[in-house]
Every structure is written in structure tokens, then in C-alpha cells.
Amino acid sequence: MKERNKTVPFDYMYRSTWQLISKMYNEEALKRDSIMTIGFVLVNIHYKNGTPSTALGPKMGIEATSLSRTLKKMEALDLIYKEANPEDGRSVLIKLTEKGKEQREISKQIVLQFNQEVAQNLTSKQIETFIEVTETIQELIQDKLIF
């Protein structure tokens, strides 16, 4: 038996599952005339107070250039607007327009529906263990215990 067969491909399982989830969200978003990244940004902007542009990237784990391209598109679609940040002169606040607020609720519903549907198909014990496994892997990486 090859060494390989004994190994569980954790990396591949996270990668392929995230790719499936992302493809599914995109298909669902396309039906509703949106795209996934825009939906993600919307969900991450504070409904009432807006969110500093500089906080969005790290929060979502996307690159600054890719984020600024998406924000430009969202401004053109009248989903967001920029406002001076009273607490930090170097950043701007990204705030939701009325249309953005409506779209945000739709995106939130899609994400909520997915996560609830998954939870309904798992036992509490399975969910608990999945969270433990994910936390263990993230800690191993963040504490640089592997490489």
C-alpha cells in the first residue's frame, strides 16, 4: 500500500469544499443579479454606522487591490458611498445606501440558509467535533507548529 493512501488530505478537503461553497454562492448570486464578492462585502459592512475601508480587507481576508476594485463597482451600482471617517483621517467610512441595505439582507439570507441547512443535516456532536478540528488546524498554522 502506498504511503499516500494512509494520509487524510485535510488541505484538499478544505480547498475543494470552499470551492464548492463559493461556486454555489456565485450561482445563487447570479440568479439575483449580484456576485459573490459584492455579497460578502455587503455582509461585512455595519448596517447603520458603516465600516472603515481599512478594516474591510483584513476582516474578509481579501487583498487591497481586489477590494478597491470591488468597492468601485459597488459605488457605481449605488450600493455604497464613502464618507470621511471622523475617528481616522487616513481612512474613509464605507456606508450602505438604501439599495445596499436591501441587497445586504438578501446576501445575509443566502449565507444563513446555507449554514442552517448544513447544521440541520449534522448532529450536535458532529458540529462540535468539526469546530474542534478546524480550531486545531488553524492554531497549528498560526502558531507555526508545522513549518
Add this chain to the structure above:
Amino acid sequence: MKERNKTVPFDYMYRSTWQLISKMYNEEALKRDSIMTIGFVLVNIHYKNGTPSTALGPKMGIEATSLSRTLKKMEALDLIYKEANPEDGRSVLIKLTEKGKEQREISKQIVLQFNQEVAQNLTSKQIETFIEVTETIQELIQDKLIF
């Protein structure tokens, strides 16, 4: 309590864990003068017989344009070469050069080390449950039981 707090963010956990793994692989690959996608392609090419170019994209879950860009780079780096496919005139076989074979072993070691290290930090029961959870989610998406 907000509705949101009751929901386990499965999507976010796969996404953020895959991003962490991917960042870790890239950092590890950079030290060794390689990049992650190249490492992934190398691992997916059959060591002896090569792999048809048309089979690589679906196998790795990457787009055709992104794959062909990577293959061009890999050819320039003398890691692979193309050969007519005796079994299918419409595709070419991607084969490893000697340098490609050496690099492939290094990439395989990195992936193996990560997955083994993770497995060592989990119980058999945790691993079994993680596989069940991942399979359940992938089935729910593929059978279109959510959207």
C-alpha cells in the same frame, strides 16, 4: 440574543481555513523558490506517464486560462514539456522533466508533512467525524439540496 450567534459559519470556516493553508503553503514554497500553484500542478502530474492537459484543470479545480498560464511558466522553468497524446489527438500530454520530478518530490513532502502533522494532533474519532461532515456538505451542494 441575535439569530446570527446561533449559526455555525461553516462557509467561513472552510474559507478561512483554506486561506490559512494556502498562505502557509505559499510561504513554505517561497522559501524553496517555487509557488503554490506550480507545486499543486506538479503533484497532480503522473510521475512516469505524464497527464493529459485536459485532465489537469478538472482534477485541480482551476480554470483553463489560469492553468495554461501556469503551464507556460512551468515550461519556461524547464519543469515540464508537452508531448502528443497517443490516446487523444485533441489534447497533449504534460510530462515532467528531471528537474520537474525533483521539484514534485519536494512539493509532495510539504503536503504530506502538513496532513500528517494535522492527523497527529487529532484523534481517529475526530478525523472520522471531520470526513463525515465534509462529505455531507459536499453532497448537499452537489445534489443541489440547498439552493
